[in-house]
Amino acid sequence: MxxxxxxxxxxxxxxxxxxxxxxxxxxxxxxxxxxxxxxxxxxxxxxxxxxxxxxxxSYARKGSEAFEPVDTRAAVSTALALMEPQLKTRAVNIIRTLPNEPVMIMGDRLRLEQVIINLLRNALDATKMAANPTIEILLVAGDTVSIQIRDNGDGIENLDELFEPFYTTKQPGDGVGLGLAISSGIVNDLGGRLTARNAVDGGAIFEVQLPTLEQDVAAAE
Ligand SMILES: Nc1ncnc2c1ncn2[C@@H]1O[C@H](COP(=O)(O)OP(=O)(O)OP(=O)(O)O)[C@@H](O)[C@H]1O
Ligand SMILES: [Mg+2]
Missing domain, CATH: 1.10.287 (Helix Hairpins)
Structure with missing residues (x-):
């Protein structure tokens, strides 16, 4: 890169x-x-x-020694709070589904928030022309932690180039094409992966998968 x-x-x-x-x-x-x-x-x-x-x-490296237990629910909520001004300027429905229990990973909270913000910004851009713009954020705990961000925009045009640095379909000034390249780098550094697909009923689905932090380790903190 x-x-x-x-x-x-x-x-x-x-x-x-x-x-x-x-x-x-x-x-x-x-x-x-x-x-x-x-x-x-x-x-x-x-x-x-x-x-x-x-x-x-936002990609300035800190190294894994700075990792700490992070409740991904808090990262999702903070990212949404930071996006509030942009979300307010648009009539977009936000559906957030978070578990009641903490969903812990080992990582860098700020950078995870940056990834979620990048995905939310993209979803917001993608739903600009949608009739009933809706963004869903779904957090699922299991063997791996899954954070999904779905929108009802037009879907992804080119799945092959999506994560390439400087690949963008936006006008100059609206995007430079670094958000996803940087986000996938961050997720890789956290030991996880960032994937994208188009939903059967239209729109894009981005998924961040991260290794779950074992509960006993989290309790020892
Ligand atoms: N939710 C989405 N729906 C449809 N296409 C998307 C979505 N998210 C990203 N894309 C496509 O992927 C391209 C690259 O996204 P990326 O976030 O890397 O860059 P950008 O948003 O264009 O610019 P930047 O993030 O640097 O401001 C976008 O220009 C767009 O074409
Ligand atoms: Mg972007």
Whole structure:
């Protein structure tokens, strides 16, 4: 992923230098209108680089020594709370199904929350055109912990490229295509996996599967 990332950051940097040199020239020749449009391009590129670095920050490695017992129910609730402002701006039904007992895993709470937020943001985008936009969050405890996020959008267009860095179907400014690549990296680091499929009745299903923390270990904490 790092080669792809450095290309994606170096390319706009080079482009910005070109636009900047162009703008300087245009100003010297007293053509401020044209210079302004160069500045706008630079602004767009800065915006894109900002989006990339924001995503990458959430992936800053802490290593497994920072792992602690985490109740995944709390991670789901916190992620939903953090998404509240975005969720409020849209008339979307949120159906949350959580067990009554703690569902423990060993991991990094903040990064698990980041994964859930990325999946919720995608689900929110996917239901933009839906007649009755609905997002379901289902947490199931068992041999493995399963967190499912389902939406009633149009479903996934390309299952093969979904997790590739910089694969996006969104407009520039709406997405850079790092959310899922980063999320699957985080889930792998937690010893689990992130999978995606289309539901038979339409919409997408994303599933985070994580190893369950043995109860006796959790009780010893
Ligand atoms: N719930 C979903 N329903 C349908 N398609 C989806 C869904 N989630 C992701 N996708 C597809 O996968 C692509 C990649 O998703 P990803 O989260 O990696 O990047 P992004 O959302 O486009 O941008 P970013 O997350 O970096 O802001 C999306 O552009 C979209 O085409
Ligand atoms: Mg995304």
């Amino acid at each position: 790092s080669a792809a990332v450095s290309h994606e950051l170096n390319q706009p940097l080079a482009a910005m230098k070109t636009y900047l040199a162009g703008a300087r020239l245009l100003l010297q020749r007293d053509r401020p209108e044209e210079a302004l449009s160069s500045f706008q391009r630079i602004d767009d590129l800065l915006e894109r680089m900002g989006a990339i670095t924001r995503q990458l920050k």
